[in-house]
Amino acid sequence: MDKLWLIIKREYLTRVTRRSFILATLLTPLAFALFFVVVGLIFQYESDDSKRIAVIDESGMLGGVLKDEENLFFKFTTQPLAELRAGFEESDFDGILLVPPLDDILSRRHTVFYYAPKQPTLDIESLIRARLSERLRDYKIEALALDPAQLEALDTRIELEPEPIDENSQDASKLTGAIAAAIGGIMGIVMYLVVFIYGMMVMRSVMEEKTSRIVEVMISSVRPFQLMLGKIVGVGAVGLTQVAIWVVLIPVLILIASLVFGIDSSAQLEMAQQQPGAAAFDPNDAEAMAALALQEFQSLNWWAILPLFIFFFLGGYFLYSSLFAAVGSAMGDDLGEGQSLTIPITIPVIIAFYIMIVAVQAPNSSLAVWASIFPLFAPIVMPARLAFSPPVWEIALSIGLLAATSIFFVWLSGRIYRVGILMYGKKITLRELGKWMFYKD
C-alpha cells in the first residue's frame, strides 16, 4: 500500500506541477469566458448606419403614423414618386416606400414597393414588414369595426403545468424538463470528455513508460499491477482536480466577464428567440423565465446529484482508463500501429454519447433506462438522467453493476498490462491481448 501511495503521489504531483497542466487548467475557463464575451458582443451589435425612408401613403391607411426604430426613421411625404426618384441623389433619404391602397379589406396579402439604390437588408425588410403589418391590422380593426379586446382574446396561450400523481412528491414546474435536460446534457458531455481526455492520458503515459524502458527499472521494485493502478488513480485525481477547478472557474469568469463588458445574458436569449415573423419577445417574460429557471435549478436535489455524478465520473473513468492502460501496454514504439487497438474501446463510448443525446429528450424511454444500467454506457447515460430523478432502483442497479464491472476491468487490464509492458517488437492483435489474460505469472 505504501508503494501504491508513492506511485499515486508521483503521478499526481508531476502532472499538476507541469506548466502545460496549469496553463490548460487556467486557460480553458478563460477561453470559455472569452467566447462568451465575443458571442455577447456579436449579439449586442446592432446595425449602426441609420436609414431614413420616405413614405408615400397612397392608401391613407397609415394615418401618417409609422413608429421609428433606433436606426430607421420613417418620413411621410406628399411629394409624387417620380419627383422623389428624380431628386433622390440630392435628398437625404435612403429609400422610398410606396404603400398603394388596399383593394379588398379582407385581403390577406398586400404588396408595397420599396425604391432604393440597393436591395433592402434583411433586418430593414423584416422591420418594415412588421411595422406595416401592425398598422394594417389596426386599420382593419377600425375599418371592420371590430372589438380589439375580443380579438386579443382569440389567441390563447397554453401552459402545461406538470403535476405529480402522488400528492406528497415534489411539485414540478413547466421548466423542470428543460432544465433537467440541459444539466443532464452537460453532465453527459463532461463524462464523455473525461473518459477520452484522461483515458488517453493514461494510455499515452503507459506507452511512454514502456518505450523508454522505465518499466524495466520500476518492476524490480513494484508489481506491475501497482504501477498500473497507481497511474490510473493518480491521473484520475488529476482529472478530478481539473474538472473541479473548471466547475468553479468557468461560471465565475463568465460572470466577471459579463459584468465587465456589460453583457446582459437575457439579451442573448432575446436575440435567439427573435426571428422574422415571430411575435415580439416580452422582456418581462424573459425575466420571469430566468427566475423560474434559477428556482428550478436550485430545487434540484444537488446533494444527491453531485455525489452520484462523482461516482459515475470515477466508475466510468476507472472502467475505460484501465482498458486504455491495457492497450497502451500492448503498443510498441509506433503509435499509429496500436491505434486500431483503441477502436473497440472508443466505439462503446461514442455509442453511449449518442444514446445520451436521446436520453435527455426522453429520459424514461426503455433505451435510456437500459443504457443507463448497462455498465459500458452507464457512466455517460446515467449522469444525463440524474436530473430527471430516475427511480432509486435504477440508480442502485447501475451503481452496483458499474462498480463491479470497473473492478473487474481493472483486474483484467492488470493481467494484460503485466505481460504487455515487457513485450517488445511484436505486432499485437486483439486475439493476443485476450491470450495474455490467461498467462500465468
Next chain:
Amino acid sequence: MADHILVLEDIVKAYDRHLAVDRVSFAVPRGSIFGLLGPNGAGKTSLIRIITTITQADEGQVWLDGQRLHSRHPEQIGYMPEERGLYKKMKVGDHLLYLARLKGLSKTEAKARLTSWMEKFGIVDWWGKKVEELSKGMQQKIQFIATVVHEPKLLILDEPFSGLDPVNANLIKDEIYQLREQGMSIIFSTHRMEQVEEVCERIVLINKGRNILEGKVSEVKDRFKENRFRIDYKGELPEGLLSQVKVVGQSAGQITVEVSEDAQANALLRELLDKGVYVQAFNEILPTLNQIFIQQVNPAETYG
C-alpha cells in the same frame, strides 16, 4: 546452502509454447561476483526476471539467502536492467528519492544515503537538474545509485558498463569491488568477455535456455585448454629437439607446441635449457572466455 546467496534448482519457464528456460540450476556463492553469460535470446533475462520475482518459474525452486523466494525479497535485490530508462521530466534528486522509497527506505534514510552516494561520485549539484539534461553516461550513474542505495544482499547488473567512457566504467567497477568487500553478492550479465574475465570469479553459460557451462573462471579455462605452450627464444633450436611434441606454429624466435600431458612441457623446457637455448618466455596458452563462449555456443566453429 548457507554459503550461497542464491540457489536455482531446475528452473523451467515457458512462454506461449516457447521454452525460454529449460532446467537451469546454478548457485551464486556469497560475496562473489558471478557472471551470467549467454548469447542474445538465451534466456538470461527470463532467468533474471524470475530471480527478481517479476515472473514466476513454471517449475523449480529459487532460494535467496536460504529462503524460498517470496514477494518481500525484491527489497533485498538490486537490479539494473540492460534496457533502462528514467522519467525524463523528473528532477534527479526527486527521481532517486522515489526509486529509493519504492525499495522500502524511509524518506530521511533515503535522502541521507543518496547524498553520500552523490558526494562519492561528485555529482551533488545534479540534485535539482532534470534527468533529460543529463547525458546517457550520467544517467547510468544515477541508475547505478538507484540500484544499490537500499544496500541489497544481491546485486544484478545487466551490461552495467554499456555506454560508459573508460573513466566512468572504472569508477563503477571500483564501486562494484567495494560493494563486494562489504559483503554484497553480485550477478554480472554481459556479452563483453574481457570484462567477465577481469571481474568475475565464477560464471554460468546459458544457451537456448539451457545451462551448458558452470564453474570458476580459472577452472573453466583449465577445462578447455589444449595443452599448448608458446616459447619465445633467441638463437637456433637444436635439431631433433621437437620430435616428441607436436609443433602447431612456428615463426622467427617463437614456436607453439602441443603436448599430451603437463609433464611433457616440463621435460621440454628442461631440455631446451640443457641444450643452451636462451628461453625468453615459456607460456601455457589458455583459451580466452571469448573463445570458449563462441565454441560452446556454436559448436560447429572451433577456435584457434
